[in-house]
Every structure is written in structure tokens, then in C-alpha cells.
Amino acid sequence: MMSIGHHVGDELLAEYASGALSEGWGIAVATHLALCPQCRRRLATLEAVGGELLDEIAAATVSDSAWSSLAARIGHLQQAPATKPARQPLAGQITIPEPLRSYVGARIDDIKWSRLGSGAAQVLIKTGDASATVRLLKIPAGKPVPEHSHGGRELTLVLRGSFHDSTGTYGPAIWKRRMRLVSTSRSPAPARTASASPSPTRRCASAASCCDCCSRCSASDRAVRDKGKTKP
Amino acid sequence: MSFNWKIMVAEPFSAKTSSGPVPTYQDKPDSPTPDDLSALMMAVGRDRDLQAFELLFRHFGPRISAYMARLAADMGTAEELMQETMIAVWNKAALYDPAKGNVSTWIFTIARNLRVDALRKDKRPAFDLEDPALVADDTQPADETLQLKQHSELLKIAMAGLPADQGKLIRMCYFDDLSHSAIAERLKLPIGTVKSRIRLAFAKLRSAMEAI
Numbered sequence: 001m002m003s004i005g006h007h008v009g010d011e012l013l014a015e016y017a018s019g020a021l022s023e024g025w026g027i028a029v030a031t032h033l034a035l036c037p038q039c040r041r042r043l044a045t046l047e048a049v050g051g052e053l054l055d056e057i058a059a060a061t062v063s064d065s066a067w068s069s070l071a072a073r074i075g076h077l078q079q080a081p082a083t084k085p086a087r088q089p090l091a092g093q094i095t096i097p098e099p100l101r102s103y104v105g106a107r108i109d110d111i112k113w114s115r116l117g118s119g120a121a122q123v124l125i126k127t128g129d130a131s132a133t134v135r136l137l138k139i140p141a142g143k144p145v146p147e148h149s150h151g152g153r154e155l156t157l158v159l160r161g162s163f164h165d166s167t168g169t170y171g172p173a174i175w176k177r178r179m180r181l182v183s184t185s186r187s188p189a190p191a192r193t194a195s196a197s198p199s200p201t202r203r204c205a206s207a208a209s210c211c212d213c214c215s216r217c218s219a220s221d222r223a224v225r226d227k228g229k230t231k232p
Numbered sequence: 233m234s235f236n237w238k239i240m241v242a243e244p245f246s247a248k249t250s251s252g253p254v255p256t257y258q259d260k261p262d263s264p265t266p267d268d269l270s271a272l273m274m275a276v277g278r279d280r281d282l283q284a285f286e287l288l289f290r291h292f293g294p295r296i297s298a299y300m301a302r303l304a305a306d307m308g309t310a311e312e313l314m315q316e317t318m319i320a321v322w323n324k325a326a327l328y329d330p331a332k333g334n335v336s337t338w339i340f341t342i343a344r345n346l347r348v349d350a351l352r353k354d355k356r357p358a359f360d361l362e363d364p365a366l367v368a369d370d371t372q373p374a375d376e377t378l379q380l381k382q383h384s385e386l387l388k389i390a391m392a393g394l395p396a397d398q399g400k401l402i403r404m405c406y407f408d409d410l411s412h413s414a415i416a417e418r419l420k421l422p423i424g425t426v427k428s429r430i431r432l433a434f435a436k437l438r439s440a441m442e443a444i
Contacts, residue, residue: 009431010430010431010434010435011412011427011430011431011434014402014405014430014434015405015411015412017406018344018405018406018409019344019345019347019348019356019406019409020405020406020408020409020410020411020414021356021411022354022411023354023355023356023357024354026355026356026357027357029357030357030358030359031357031359033359034359034360034363034365034366034367035366035367036367037367037368037369037370037371040359040369041369044332044333044337045383045387045437045438045441046434047333047337047340047341048333048334048337048383048384048387049387049391049402049406049434049437050337050340050341050344050406051333051334051335051336051337051338051339051340052336052337052384052387052388052391053340053391053402053403053406053407054292054295054296054299054336054339054340054343055263055295055336057295057298057299057407058298059294059295059297059298060294060295060297060298060301060307060310061294061297062293062294062297062311062314063311066289066293066311066314066315067286067289067290067293069315070289070293070315070318070319071282071286073315073319074282074285074319074322077319077322077323095365096365097359097363097365097366097367098358098359098360098363098365098366099357099358099359099360100357101363101365102357106365127354127355128353128354128355129354
């Protein structure tokens with residue numbers, strides 16, 4: 001879980017810095033980074049680790065023609081040195097930072113939600129990552145987080161408002177509504193799923209894509225979840 | 233072959249590929265320092281200095297190839313990705329800011345992003361420092377170059393001093409594109425062990441860097 005005050009842990013941040021973190025989790029981590037200068041400074045350290053490792057890696061042999069062909073390719077490039085792109089002016093009221101904006105659009109108020117019941121709504125975010133399901137949730141003030149259960153880990157990033165559960169209170173309560181970006185995982189190890197949630201009576205009202213534990217998941221949710229898995 | 237980096241950088245270069253034998257740093261006993269690399273990078277960014285770029289290529293090309301080869305199907309693909317990385321370095325050279333990180337770190341991030349784009353099915357979501365919706369960092373002083381240099385030296389020492397099991401896990405994570413659960417699977421270790429070793433390693437690196 002994370003929000004400002006609950007930061008991305010080193011081990012997760014290292015997965016992101018190394019490039020190993022897959023897309024679903026990366027959306028939550030990178031969007032948190034956009035909102036958290038402190039974690040961006042910590043990321044810089046972990047990227048410096050990557051730089052040191054690149055320096056000490058056992059160098060490969062490159063072909064004899066590598067430099068001449070590189071020089072030739074550069075010679076064909078337009079001689080326009082890169083300049084820093086100008087900061088884009090605010091187009092309307094941009095409230096959602098990158099990278100999440102590329103997935104759901106710029107404004108929270110323009111998002112097309114699917115209703116979940118009890119006033120809650122969600123958007124399933126399509127990714128190329130079969131290891132995680134990413135959803136944006138909208139939960140009215142005072143209402144419970146839609147009940148769900150799944151194996152493996154879950155990351156929650158609060159975009160607006162706050163929520164609390166048995167592990168604590170998350171997010172600064174400065175907005176009228178509550179928002180969560182939830183990234184849920186199917187556990188890669190079946191044994192782990194069983195030990196995490198052995199109860200046959202568990203329900204799966206919102207995180208439909210996390211498990212096959214009940215029949216409450218909608219067919220469309222399952223289709224989204226299974227999409228990545230059926231790819232060759 | 234002995235070779236003086238500082239003099240090479242200080243000399244005016246013609247924008248021509250050097251003729252004759254080019255130095256290869258694999259057989260050079262002392263590697264260029266981060267300062268040497270930074271000066272070369274600045275020369276490329278400022279003057280489009282092809283000879284400085286060639287020296288960067290001699291240092292980083294074989295390393296980037298090795299990094300790509302950890303994931304690529306064959307050496308041909310690895311070398312092509314190395315070339316693409318170096319072209320991106322050439323194109324973005326003017327954006328290199330020595331106050332934000334050393335050259336190796338900057339090139340690592342470019343190579344990492346290209347490797348994910350080329351060799352993985354999913355994307356690597358990234359924030360954008362120019363994004364108006366990003367929460368800007370107001371606390372960072374304008375120029376941290378000196379502190380960064382000290383950090384970089386301390387980091388190098390601290391990484392060399394990591395216990396073998398921790399260093400191995402970090403290399404698997406950075407070189408082999410393996411998540412912690414994939415590392416755990418491969419090494420037949422409990423995921424908790426992998427995570428705690430990695431946490432421990434980074435705690436050591438951080439405390440070493442804060443010991444200025």
C-alpha cells in the first residue's frame with residue numbers, strides 16, 4: 001500500500017529502476033513517483049546502482065565494423081541537437097499525471113466508469129502485463145471499499161481523498177471523493193493462493209479479475225484478465 | 233595502450249572519424265573516470281564532437297552489448313540494440329545534466345528503456361518530469377555535482393563491499409530483467425529471503441552514501 005506518507009519500498013523501487021517490474025505494477029509505482037519527489041530522489045540512487053553495474057559488467061566483444069557503421073548512421077541524422085522540450089501548458093485542467101494519463105485520460109471527471117454497486121465504480125486498465133490486473137476505483141465518501149479477495153500482492157495508490165482499512169489510513173483527505181488505483185495480482189504459485197485465502201466462502205465483488213473463487217466476477221472482467229494469458 | 237583522457241577532451245576535434253588504430257579500453261588498465269566520461273558527454277552535447285563520441289562508444293559500446301545480450305536472443309540483436317542506444321545517446325546528448333547523475337547512470341536508463349521496448353511484450357510506464365501534473369521537487373539545489381560525485385564514489389565502494397549473496401541478487405535484478413519472484417524461483421529461495429536480502433543490500437548502499 002502506498003500514498004504520500006507510505007512510500008514505495010526499496011525492493012519494489014529497485015524492480016522499477018532495473019526495468020524488471022512489469023507494466024501493471026509499473027503504472028502504480030510510476031504514478032506514485034510523479035506525485036512524490038522524495039521517492040524520485042530515492043529512485044535516482046537505485047538508477048545509479050544500474051550505472052555502476054553497467055560500468056563493471058564484463059564487456060562483450062563488438063564487431064569490428066560496429067564503430068564505422070554507427071558513425072555512418074549518425075552522419076545521416078539531421079544535425080539538430082536535442083533540446084529540452086518546453087513544458088506543455090495546462091490543457092484544460094489536467095489532474096491525472098503520467099503515466100496513468102496515457103491509460104485513462106487527463107481528467108478524472110471525464111472518465112467513463114462502470115458501476116460496481118453501492119455507488120462505487122471502476123475502470124479496468126488494459127495493459128500488456130498478464131501478471132497483474134489494474135483498475136481505477138471510485139468510491140463514494142463513507143462507503144466501503146468493494147470487497148474482494150485474491151492471492152499475491154496488491155498495490156493501492158490513492159489519487160483523491162483517503163480510505164482506511166485494517167492496516168491503516170491512506171491518502172491525504174483533502175478531496176471530496178475517494179479514488180484508488182488498485183493493482184491486484186494473481187499469485188503465480190497456486191499454493192500461495194491457497195494459503196493466502198483458504199476460505200471457500202470468500203467473496204470477490206470488485207477485484208473480479210484476481211481469482212476464480214466465486215461466480216460474481218463478470219464475464220467481461222474475466223475476458224480482460226485472460227486476455228494476456230492466451231497470447232502466444 | 234596508455235591514453236590520456238583529459239588531453240583528448242581538451243583538444244579541439246574535427247568532426248571526422250579518427251583514422252588508424254583506435255584505442256580499445258578493454259585492454260587499457262585504467263578505465264576512464266566518471267569525470268572523463270562527463271567531459272566527453274558534454275563535448276558531444278555542446279559541440280557534436282564525433283571523436284569524443286567515439287571514445288564514449290569505446291567505453292560503453294561493449295558494455296551495452298553485454299547488457300543487451302543478457303536478454304537478447306543472439307549477439308546480433310544485442311549489438312543492434314547497442315547501436316540504437318548509442319544513437320539515442322548522440323541525439324539526447326544535449327539533455328545530459330551532470331548535476332542529475334553520472335554518464336553511466338544516464339546511459340543505463342536509456343539502455344534499460346530500449347531493452348524493455350525491444351525485448352518485452354509489456355511496456356515500462358514512466359513519469360514525465362515535464363508533466364504539468366507532476367509534483368515538482370522544490371528541495372533540490374540547482375547544482376549538486378560535487379555531492380553527486382562523492383555519492384558515486386561511495387556507491388562504487390559500497391557495492392564492491394556487498395556480501396556475495398546480496399550482490400548476486402542485485403545483478404540478477406538489473407541485468408537479467410528478473411522480478412524478485414522470478415529470482416526466488418530460479419534460485420529456489422523463499423521470496424521473503426530474496427526481498428529481505430535486497431532490502432538489506434540497498435540499506436547498506438544508502439547508509440554508505442549518507443556517510444559523507
